[in-house]
Amino acid sequence: MKARTVRRHFRESFKSLGRNGWMTFASVSAVTVTLLMVGVFLIILFNMNKAATDMEKDVEIRVHIALNANKQDEQELKEQIESMPQVKSVQFSSKEQELQNLIKDMGDEFKLFKQDNPLYDVFIVKTKNPKDTSKVAEKISHFDHTEKVVYGEKKIKKLFRVLETARNVSLVLLIGLLFTAMFLISNTIKMNIFSRRKEIEIMRLVGATNSFIRWPFLLEGLWIGILGSVIPIAFVAVVYKVIYQYFQTHVHDHFIQILSYTPFVFQVSAIILLVGVFIGMWGSFLSVRRFLKI
Amino acid sequence: MIEMKDVFKQYPNGVVAANGFNVRIGKGEFVYIVGPSGAGKSTFIKLIYREEKPTKGTVIVNGTTVSTLKNSKVPFLRRNIGVVFQDFKLLPTLTVYENVAFALEVIEEEPEKIRKRVMEVLQLVGLKHKARMFPDELSGGEQQRVSIARSIVNRPKVVIADEPTGNLDPETSWDIINLFEKINRTGTTIVMATHNKEIVNTNRHRVIAIDNGRIVRDEQRGEYGYES
Numbered sequence: 001m002k003a004r005t006v007r008r009h010f011r012e013s014f015k016s017l018g019r020n021g022w023m024t025f026a027s028v029s030a031v032t033v034t035l036l037m038v039g040v041f042l043i044i045l046f047n048m049n050k051a052a053t054d055m056e057k058d059v060e061i062r063v064h065i066a067l068n069a070n071k072q073d074e075q076e077l078k079e080q081i082e083s084m085p086q087v088k089s090v091q092f093s094s095k096e097q098e099l100q101n102l103i104k105d106m107g108d109e110f111k112l113f114k115q116d117n118p119l120y121d122v123f124i125v126k127t128k129n130p131k132d133t134s135k136v137a138e139k140i141s142h143f144d145h146t147e148k149v150v151y152g153e154k155k156i157k158k159l160f161r162v163l164e165t166a167r168n169v170s171l172v173l174l175i176g177l178l179f180t181a182m183f184l185i186s187n188t189i190k191m192n193i194f195s196r197r198k199e200i201e202i203m204r205l206v207g208a209t210n211s212f213i214r215w216p217f218l219l220e221g222l223w224i225g226i227l228g229s230v231i232p233i234a235f236v237a238v239v240y241k242v243i244y245q246y247f248q249t250h251v252h253d254h255f256i257q258i259l260s261y262t263p264f265v266f267q268v269s270a271i272i273l274l275v276g277v278f279i280g281m282w283g284s285f286l287s288v289r290r291f292l293k294i
Numbered sequence: 295m296i297e298m299k300d301v302f303k304q305y306p307n308g309v310v311a312a313n314g315f316n317v318r319i320g321k322g323e324f325v326y327i328v329g330p331s332g333a334g335k336s337t338f339i340k341l342i343y344r345e346e347k348p349t350k351g352t353v354i355v356n357g358t359t360v361s362t363l364k365n366s367k368v369p370f371l372r373r374n375i376g377v378v379f380q381d382f383k384l385l386p387t388l389t390v391y392e393n394v395a396f397a398l399e400v401i402e403e404e405p406e407k408i409r410k411r412v413m414e415v416l417q418l419v420g421l422k423h424k425a426r427m428f429p430d431e432l433s434g435g436e437q438q439r440v441s442i443a444r445s446i447v448n449r450p451k452v453v454i455a456d457e458p459t460g461n462l463d464p465e466t467s468w469d470i471i472n473l474f475e476k477i478n479r480t481g482t483t484i485v486m487a488t489h490n491k492e493i494v495n496t497n498r499h500r501v502i503a504i505d506n507g508r509i510v511r512d513e514q515r516g517e518y519g520y521e522s
Contacts, residue, residue: 005402202383205343206444207373208400210366 005212013219016192023188024224027181031228031279034181035272039236041170042268043243047258048163054257055159059130061137062150064120069145074121077145081125084139086132095119120147178279185224185283189217193291200291210292217284225280226273233269240265295321295452295483296342301351301361303337303507311337312348313507319485319500321451324478326494327487328518329504335487338504339456342485343375344368356451373401376445376453376482380460382437384429384444390416391425394444401448415443419473435466442473446482453477455486464492471497494518 017024063081065074074092081090093101098119103110113119127136133151141149193200203213244261296319303312311334319325327335340346341353344360353361356374363371384393391412398408416422419439429437438458445453455474459467471493478484488494494501494517501516502509511519 002402004405008399198383199385202385202396203400204369205372205377205383206397206400207369207371207448209369212400212402 001215009215009219012216013223016196016216016220017223019195020188020192023191027185027188027224027283028227030181030184031225031276032231034177034279035229035232035276036235037174037177038275039232039268039272041174042271043236043240044170045167046264046268048167050257050259052160052163059127059133059152061125061127061133061140063123063125063140064147064150065122066145066147067120073145077143078123080143081123081140084136086127086129086136088126088128091124091126093122093124095121098122178275181228182279182283182286185221185280186287188224189221189284190287190290192220193217193287197291213292214285214288217288218281221280221282221284222277223280224283225276225278228280229273229276232272232276236268236272237265240268295319295323295356296485297352297354298341299352299354301341301348301353303334303341303346304349310507312341312351315341315351315509317502317509317512319483322478322481322483324475324484324499325486326499326501326516326518327485327504328489328494328501328520329510330520333504334507335504336456337507338502339454339485339487342452342454343377344371373448374450374452376442376448376450378438378441378445378453378455378458380457382429382434382441382461384437384440386429389426389428390421390432390440393429393440394447397444397447411447412443415447418446418476419443433466434462435469438462438466438470439473442470442477446477450482452483452485455484455488457487457489459488459490459493467493491518491520 078090081087095117099113099117127133137149137151140146200213247258298315298317301312301315304310327338329335337346341348342355344363348361352359358371360371394412395408416425419442421436421439459470467490474484498515500514503511503519
């Protein structure tokens with residue numbers, strides 16, 4: 001394609017946008033609404049995913065070592081645990097360290113326990129696959145010198161289920177919206193093609209190729225997609241900033257942390273733009289196809 | 295130049311518009327296609343520029359087998375065929391110059407060459423002085439001359455015309471026919487479907503008469519032969 005042909009296609013596509021102003025507006029609005037949902041969905045989805053992986057990483061088995069165990073017993077227990085094929089790592093944490101962690105998490109009130117530390121020395125066991133946690137924990141509990149074996153798998157399983165359901169429901173909603181937006185865009189383009197039917201007929205008569213005829217319409221869809229993604233991107237940038245700042249100042253719990261502002265907002269914006277461009281171009285592609293004999 | 299072998303065409307609604315066309319049109323010929331309305335004249339024309347595909351049979355134009363031509367190749371066939379219609383098919387938003395240049399722009403010709411060639415053909419059809427006017431500022435005959443200019447601007451080897459004088463008064467019709475004669479003298483093949491008895495009987499050329507989807511008569515220097 002030659003440069004001046006490209007220029008011509010751009011010019012034509014802009015003219016088309018103006019010619020059917022109201023339909024353009026309707027399509028852009030449809031894309032905007034869809035992409036707003038996409039943006040909100042993406043923020044939730046990515047953060048849910050992060051939470052899930054964080055939690056998955058946090059799935060650890062805490063083996064409380066019996067108080068009467070001596071150093072050699074501990075060593076034996078450690079070797080026994082390590083010898084299990086599903087185990088990734090075994091880490092010793094003394095009860096003093098445990099208390100330090102607790103103080104860090106819960107606050108200085110727990111410093112009181114420093115005088116009489118009620119905690120146990122523990123082995124923190126991580127499995128290669130989080131799914132093996134319950135099996136491994138069950139086995140370890142039968143070993144000698146273990147006082148108690150603690151793991152939070154049940155809670156996490158339930159959480160995963162909730163997250164998954166939420167994800168599936170929003171995916172269905174999103175796909176519905178995408179189709180609606182695509183339908184509206186393809187209708188807008190169809191009206192433009194209709195008003196230019198004669199021009200297209202003549203183009204075909206004098207030997208214009210299908211791609212030559214198609215490009216202005218594809219570009220028109222592209223502009224609709226881009227225009228429709230402006231508000232959602234701004235929305236995501238502002239709203240996520242607010243949420244992020246709220247989490248930074250008000251939520252200290254290290255367990256719940258959302259993705260940092262950059263690069264996440266840029267990634268989401270890029271996805272929104274891409275989705276907008278995709279539904280715009282695909283919508284117009286569908287409607288042009290019906291008018292051209294290909 | 296144009297060859298049809300056992301061409302049948304049945305439209306999806308069941309109408310049989312071509313019931314075994316067998317014809318050969320040589321390079322530089324001037325051919326009238328005559329026949330009553332609905333006889334298959336337009337189908338004959340459409341088969342040449344591949345607006346319609348035959349149900350059966352072969353159509354060859356400029357050595358290209360049009361009947362089996364892929365849709366994606368049709369634009370390249372059209373660049374070698376000029377088409378003129380009864381209703382001119384000009385774009386009302388473009389000037390005379392732009393309407394003619396349009397045919398070269400869509401095939402991505404150099405702007406410099408476009409300018410030169412467009413003025414050349416406008417000169418040929420005698421509308422150089424009206425290049426900046428819009429179609430609705432012109433008379434019917436002038437509009438048809440613009441559409442003829444557009445049809446020949448690519449230097450096609452064949453110009454086909456479907457009732458080019460159908461909307462024009464007799465005097466203007468003669469101007470148009472004379473223009474086609476002029477184009478024909480440059481070696482371009484002309485195929486013209488027409489109802490104009492006077493023209494067919496005066497400017498004698500080959501006449502192919504179509505009735506009921508069949509070629510019923512094919513005479514060099516023929517007559518119109520129907521009461522119009």
